[in-house]
Amino acid sequence: MFIFARILSRLTLRAQVLRWRREREPVAGGLGAASAAHGASAASSARPELRIRLASRAEVPYVRAAIRFIYTGHLGEQAGACAAELLRVRRFALQLQIGGCVEACEAAILRLVAHGGSGKGGKGPLAGVEELFSVRHLLAEKPGGADSGATGSSPAADGCPPAAAKGGAAPAGFAAAATSWDPFVARVLAACRQQLTEHCGAALVALKAAAAAGAAATAAAAAVLAGLGELLAWAFRDAPSLLSCPVGRRQLAALPAAALEALLRCEAFGTDSEASVLLALAVWVEANGGCAVRESIRRRLCRQVRLSHLSTPYLHALLPRLPWFPISREEHAFLCQYVAAGAERDAPARRKALAAVAYGKYDCTSPWYAAPPRPAGRSDAGRPYEWSVKQEDLAADLDGALHRLPHGLSGCFANGASRLVAHGFEWYPGTLWIRADGTPEAVVCCAVPTVLAAYTSSKDVIGLASAAARLTVYRWRERPDGGRHGDGRDGRSGRVREEASRTECSLESLMGVQGGGGGGTGAAEGGSGSWRLTLFGAGLEKGPGAAERLLPGLAPFLRGGRLGGALTFL
Structure with missing residues (x-):
């Protein structure tokens, strides 16, 4: 097992060195072609080096820890490091694209949150949350780009001095959110929220006693x-x-x-x-x-x-x-x-x-x-909330078999939400329109939230709402290579996902609010639920046998027995 691990580490390192060297290869005919050719000839006789631009010498241990992971497959002493050290190692692992190291750092950070911190700060069940909060600017920090990244080169091929890393401390709270949605940050915040939910009550009791x-x-x-x-x-x-x-x-x-x-x-x-x-x-x-x-x-x-x-x-x-x-x-x-x-x-x-x-x-x-307005925005902007509708439900709706759909044609979001929230209302793909060319197009709708619908009726709320959002429907096509190398999208079937249709709305796109009820099961608790969907189409005639006639045309848009897409707030 040890010999196999050493061989695997050497192969991993060799693959990464080759990738770094390829990234340094000049474009033919570029401005630096002559000097690059000279550097390449020197590189052929020189030992390859990995050059990483750092902001200061203080970053050297974090880079070494990330590179050491290639050989050892574990973080070593960094596994018990504080949140700041783990986040810095993770940033360099992302920058160098070291597989496994990023995941190891993330797992260690989540353990730190759940187990009360690294022990280098305060004590108690919230110590890990407080420790991360104290270095929250590092959580929002992105790995360096081309100007501050890693390059595989020979000594003669690159004589540029290292550049200072960009970025700085972000303000507290909402304003510290990254400009684009980050799944890792979302997982960390969810873990922090769970700790706060479970343990802030004890802190509040202590405060109450002190106040007395x-x-x-x-x-x-x-x-x-x-x-x-x-x-x-x-x-x-x-x-x-x-x-x-x-x-x-x-x-x-x-x-x-x-x-x-x-x-x-x-x-x-x-x-x-x-x-x-x-x-x-x-x-x-x-x-x-x-x-x-x-x-x-x-x-x-x-x-x-x-x-x-x-x-x-x-x-x-x-x-x-x-x-x-x-x-x-x-x-x-x-x-x-x-x-x-x-x-x-x-x-x-x-x-x-x-x-x-x-x-x-x-x-x-x-x-x-x-009071002044609160900070404007949402931290999940850019996150695609995937939704889907079952193929058998589409077939039942097309055939007019209402007994098979006691609650009507409905869809669901992959995260388990019944509907999504924006500007105080609930949003969902409410209409699915089949174009004349057979391409499905979804239209976003909004309604009074289920938790408030019990106090209203359709006559109570006659108003307008808007949200900046994009609603897409997916199409799946076969890969040219038949999926032999995987595609990162649908490796099980060798199919590539692409956008078949898109509708967008902005804050200037006003639409009527549907009042009262119809929230779908599980909506009030925010649990697994569904929302009603209306199916229309150009020349679409529903009735017995319609599904057999029309579903084959929807085959490119189906995967795993579902038609789906994504709703993304902008």
Whole structure:
């Protein structure tokens, strides 16, 4: 076994050296052809070297650890390193494309979160989360590009001095999110959220006991609570992406009330709209007993919602119908005036005058009125949420066999969500249109969230919503080589996935909101569920025998007995 491992390591190293040398080969006829030819001749007689551009000498141990992995297949002493060291080794392993090393670093980081840190910082079940939070800028850091990458060369082939690495510390919380969705970061944050969900209650009990000791202790506890809010905002990131993930939804619902208050109070907690924040609160309230939640707790939590930034459908149609939200009919009417005044040319003066008139009756200094907008955006932007519809359900719908579809034609998302959330509403592929050429095209729809639909009807919510999103349908085609070498997409069948159709909508693309019900099973809990889908087509006639006639034309769009695509928020 040892001999086999050494042979495998040598083959791996040789393959990586050959790849690095190929990456350094000049393009024929390029500007540096003559000098490159000279370097190549020198390289033929010189021993190959791997040159890696570093920001400083302090990075040398991390590069050596990554390269050592090629020979040993394990991290060695780095396996028990702190979060910062593991993240730096991982970055160089990504940059050098060292297979297995990236995965080993990621596994070690996830163990660090679950087992209370590396022991080099604080102690306790949240020590690992706090340790990662302290180096969160490294988590968002990307491996170096061409200018700061690794090159395989000979001494004579490359005389360029190393360049300083780019990047720096990112601000805390939501603003520290990477510009593109990263599956590893998502896994780390999910693990951190789980630790916080399970253990922040004990920290809050300790804070409560300290606060009872006196005024000085109360001030110290308030500062710690604010720090907990920053930690929660970093792990929970933003409302819409959290609500689009069944696991994240359950973790949010499991937070203690004081932790949720700290999260909603924190300025770093992001959203695409305050409507999504109110929806997050609704999910928590419903999961914890609805109107049975103690009134004092509900008041504290609801006070953290920034009502003056709600969207029009939420402000006028949904907010006044929530029985657990402590706002009177009179104050709601005043709030609507206050929000409308913000759209006027002399908005500051109008709002100041309204606050003066309402002094003593309504608190216009509270977050309902005075809080600024939260950080805008969603951390899952760019993530493709894959969806699919069963082939047998398509056949039953085409044949008009409604007895085989008691709940109608429905689809589901691969992550188990019933529908996805944006701007306080739920979004899903609601229509599948078969073009004249046989290509299916999906159209996105939005509806009142299931958790709020119990308080509304189709007559209650007549409004418009929008979201920046892309909806695609996949096509599968055979590989030219028959899939002998795998394709990274569908290695089981040797088929390549491509985009058959695409529809996009922007924030300017307004659509009507479907009100009341129809959320699909499991929607309220954020668990596995489905959504209704309507099938249309150019000249499409449903009835007995339609599936036998039409499904063969859909064969290029089917894989594993499903037709699917992806919904991506932009």
